Amino acid sequence: MDFNxxxxxxxxxxxxxxxxxxxxxxxxxxxxxMNRSLRGANYLKAAKAYQKKKTEAGFAGITWAKEHGGRxxxxxxxxxxxxxxxxxxxxxAPFAIGLGMCLPTVIAFASEAIKQRYVAxxxxxxxxxxxxxSEPGAGSDVAASKTKAVKDGDxxxxxxxxxxxxxxxxxxxxxxxxxxNPDVEKHKGLTxxxxxxxxxxxxxxxxxxxSGGSDFxxxxxxxxxxxxDHRLGEPGQGWGVALVTLMNERLAVGGxxxxxxxxxxxxxxxxxxxxxDGTLMQxxxxxxxxxxxxxxxxxxxxxxxxxxxxxxKGQAPGPESSIGKVINANQxxxxxxxxxxxxxxxxxxxxPALAPLEGAFHxxxxxxxxxxxxxxxxxxxxxxxxxxxLGLPQDQRADKGIAFKDxxxxx
Amino acid sequence: xNFDFSDDxxxxxxxxxxxxxEKASSKVTRRVLDDAGVSYDEGLWRAVAEMGWLGAxxxxxxxxxxxxxLELCVLAEELGRALAPIPFSSxxxxxAEALMLAGSEAQKAAWLPKLAAGEIIGCFALSxxxxxxxxxxxxxxxxxxxxxxxxxxxxxGDCASHAVxxxxxxAGLSLVLVELNQPGVTRTSLKTxxxxxxxxxxxxxxxxxxxxxxxxxxxxxxxxxxxxxAVLLAFExxxxxxxxxxxxxxxxxxxxxxxxxxxxFQAIKHKLADMYVAIEVARSNAYYGAWALxxxxxxLPFAAAAARAAACDxxxxxxxxxxxxxxxxxxxxxxxxxxxxxxxxxxALQAGSPAVWKEKLVKRLEQRNAA
Numbered sequence: 001m002d003f004n005x006x007x008x009x010x011x012x013x014x015x016x017x018x019x020x021x022x023x024x025x026x027x028x029x030x031x032x033x034m035n036r037s038l039r040g041a042n043y044l045k046a047a048k049a050y051q052k053k054k055t056e057a058g059f060a061g062i063t064w065a066k067e068h069g070g071r072x073x074x075x076x077x078x079x080x081x082x083x084x085x086x087x088x089x090x091x092x093a094p095f096a097i098g099l100g101m102c103l104p105t106v107i108a109f110a111s112e113a114i115k116q117r118y119v120a121x122x123x124x125x126x127x128x129x130x131x132x133x134s135e136p137g138a139g140s141d142v143a144a145s146k147t148k149a150v151k152d153g154d155x156x157x158x159x160x161x162x163x164x165x166x167x168x169x170x171x172x173x174x175x176x177x178x179x180x181n182p183d184v185e186k187h188k189g190l191t192x193x194x195x196x197x198x199x200x201x202x203x204x205x206x207x208x209x210x211s212g213g214s215d216f217x218x219x220x221x222x223x224x225x226x227x228x229d230h231r232l233g234e235p236g237q238g239w240g241v242a243l244v245t246l247m248n249e250r251l252a253v254g255g256x257x258x259x260x261x262x263x264x265x266x267x268x269x270x271x272x273x274x275x276x277d278g279t280l281m282q283x284x285x286x287x288x289x290x291x292x293x294x295x296x297x298x299x300x301x302x303x304x305x306x307x308x309x310x311x312x313k314g315q316a317p318g319p320e321s322s323i324g325k326v327i328n329a330n331q332x333x334x335x336x337x338x339x340x341x342x343x344x345x346x347x348x349x350x351x352p353a354l355a356p357l358e359g360a361f362h363x364x365x366x367x368x369x370x371x372x373x374x375x376x377x378x379x380x381x382x383x384x385x386x387x388x389x390l391g392l393p394q395d396q397r398a399d400k401g402i403a404f405k406d407x408x409x410x411x
Numbered sequence: 412x413n414f415d416f417s418d419d420x421x422x423x424x425x426x427x428x429x430x431x432x433e434k435a436s437s438k439v440t441r442r443v444l445d446d447a448g449v450s451y452d453e454g455l456w457r458a459v460a461e462m463g464w465l466g467a468x469x470x471x472x473x474x475x476x477x478x479x480x481l482e483l484c485v486l487a488e489e490l491g492r493a494l495a496p497i498p499f500s501s502x503x504x505x506x507a508e509a510l511m512l513a514g515s516e517a518q519k520a521a522w523l524p525k526l527a528a529g530e531i532i533g534c535f536a537l538s539x540x541x542x543x544x545x546x547x548x549x550x551x552x553x554x555x556x557x558x559x560x561x562x563x564x565x566x567x568g569d570c571a572s573h574a575v576x577x578x579x580x581x582a583g584l585s586l587v588l589v590e591l592n593q594p595g596v597t598r599t600s601l602k603t604x605x606x607x608x609x610x611x612x613x614x615x616x617x618x619x620x621x622x623x624x625x626x627x628x629x630x631x632x633x634x635x636x637x638x639x640x641a642v643l644l645a646f647e648x649x650x651x652x653x654x655x656x657x658x659x660x661x662x663x664x665x666x667x668x669x670x671x672x673x674x675x676f677q678a679i680k681h682k683l684a685d686m687y688v689a690i691e692v693a694r695s696n697a698y699y700g701a702w703a704l705x706x707x708x709x710x711l712p713f714a715a716a717a718a719r720a721a722a723c724d725x726x727x728x729x730x731x732x733x734x735x736x737x738x739x740x741x742x743x744x745x746x747x748x749x750x751x752x753x754x755x756x757x758x759a760l761q762a763g764s765p766a767v768w769k770e771k772l773v774k775r776l777e778q779r780n781a782a
Contacts, residue, residue: 001701294776299695299696306414309415383684386684392675
């Protein structure tokens with residue numbers, strides 16, 4: 001047992017570090033990162049320039065096949081680059097969904113001509129991609145998508161609405177899950193397409209979140225035309241295609257933003273105890289809770305080390321790192337809540353000029369409820385753990401053997 | 412990155428599981444449970460000694476197998492899973508570790524070979540009453556040759572032949588080694604939450620004893636022994652937790668209610684998923700403890716506290732929810748759920764309660780940050 005790289009991994013890590021040192025600014029505080037809107041044009045420009053350098057240096061598509069512009073390395077090298085990149089202020093966020101989820105789907109299902117057209121430009125950062133799955137009536141039950149596509153000559157005509165689309169406002173293309181046949185069962189009438197986000201009839205509107213910010217969008221489609229050669233997989237096979245995308249989501253969705261146990265420890269050293277004299281750090285109840293956060297955060301970090309170990313040996317990783325989603329959002333909420341409540345009445349103030357850490361705990365507190373929902377709700381993720389890892393039977397379904405158009409919708 | 416057990420260690424684990432599934436079924440555990448006059452299963456104890464497990468981490472020069480602490484960790488996980496009703500942890504994680512940590516060469520040479528051969532049973536006597544033992548509340552007294560005082564409870568104190576005892580010596584504390592089969596020692600068996608393991612009150616009246624390690628170093632030695640034991644116990648706890656999850660999962664697949672397997676209900680799925688998450692958190696922290704223990708790393712105090720805090724919480728959750736998943740059947744004497752529920756509580760208290768270890772964890776992190 002050790003935590004060392006193999007010689008090959010160590011050489012790659014050194015190479016990655018040298019690249020990052022030459023091309024990235026040092027890491028900024030988490031609160032600055034959270035404050036920086038992805039909507040800023042300058043940020044996007046910098047992100048595209050960075051992605052281009054990454055591609056030229058061979059750090060984009062590390063696990064992708066060489067024929068698709070990748071480096072053809074095993075997954076451990078991608079993990080190593082990610083570890084090193086996380087130590088810098090690298091503007092890689094706008095590409096996470098496109099390169100992590102959409103393009104692997106395009107590579108798996110598109111024709112040669114379509115791959116030639118899109119893959120290289122996505123990898124180099126010239127074009128940004130988004131993923132259009134969720135709808136107002138299809139969240140956890142994403143296969144209930146209603147946005148429809150109707151064949152018209154060589155085109156498909158799209159009408160409907162998608163929601164919670166990260167990055168739609170700066171994306172050039174997206175992968176779009178739509179209903180092409182409402183007369184068959186829910187999972188059998190879906191089809192996946194590549195859609196041009198700048199096409200006539202595509203309308204992107206920011207969502208005003210409960211947290212106050214706008215990181216996601218609604219996307220409306222009105223008579224949007226897509227060529228049949230932009231279809232991914234056969235008509236009616238869209239669910240199978242979507243599962244490929246969602247499998248990649250587990251790899252693409254990272255840790256939680258916001259203050260962690262180290263930051264609340266720093267805060268607690270100077271904050272007053274909410275009960276009695278002394279500091280928060282001297283408060284027994286606080287120390288017991290802090291221990292729980294340490295154990296869970298370290299446990300998750302170490303579980304990822306176990307996953308890395310399997311990858312490093314060329315084995316399939318176990319399911320252990322899938323615990324992160326269930327742990328992180330709740331922990332983020334608990335930690336920020338504890339900091340806020342320690343301030344007593346003053347804790348209601350979230351003005352960055354007056355609140356500790358310029359309001360980072362407050363921001364985290366208001367963002368955490370969204371994190372429990374994004375990328376699969378905690379409940380759906382627990383279902384997945386129970387069914388795929390523990391092998392428990394699926395829930396009884398009310399949608400088997402019924403045409404999609406005849407399913408009850410409740411409204 | 413090589414944060415996993417080796418293939419050899421994994422195959423030792425497989426062997427141990429096979430061996431224990433034959434020799435340590437719950438029937439064996441229940442023989443001890445149902446007979447107040449029996450404090451451990453002698454047949455299983457002899458079999459485990461013959462396998463060499465008692466001396467797994469004892470150097471070959473002292474009659475052991477000379478394997479490492481990592482090998483002991485995989486055995487601990489399987490013993491915990493099997494609810495083995497033997498004084499293994501008291502003898503190996505506490506008594507032997509105390510000897511190897513604090514004992515003189517002569518003491519090691521005298522006792523370790525006998526321990527490895529299963530000829531002696533050890534125990535570790537710290538607690539003297541309600542509340543956590545501390546450097547200031549220990550009352551037992553050692554005068555350089557004899558021990559006087561009382562220890563309650565002592566896990567496996569009713570079957571052990573020898574004890575390591577923490578006692579006052581002059582102004583400080585020392586660890587002392589006492590042979591228990593002598594006139595100066597009185598044992599009284601105790602009724603406890605986990606009757607699958609023996610417990611006793613030990614009273615010493617001028618009992619002949621010898622010091623382990625330097626005088627006045629007792630508290631530091633005891634803390635170091637507890638750190639080592641905490642990691643090994645964490646593996647027992649992870650093994651027990653995993654057994655609970657598997658038992659509950661199997662039951663949820665086969666038990667029908669409302670004409671469907673109860674495992675198809677989300678209320679049950681989420682319960683079992685929570686158990687899985689708690690186990691993976693505990694397992695990962697236990698591995699880190701194993702790494703720190705096996706490399707004698709300065710990280711051990713922090714890693715041991717994290718491993719223990721995570722393992723206590725995981726086993727408490729898993730043993731409780733295993734009963735709940737089994738419904739009414741889970742609350743019967745005949746179904747094994749309560750055996751894990753009982754053992755979980757023993758293991759959570761045996762080396763100090765979770766609250767004590769959570770406080771240690773935070774304090775040790777503060778010390779690490781300050782260093």
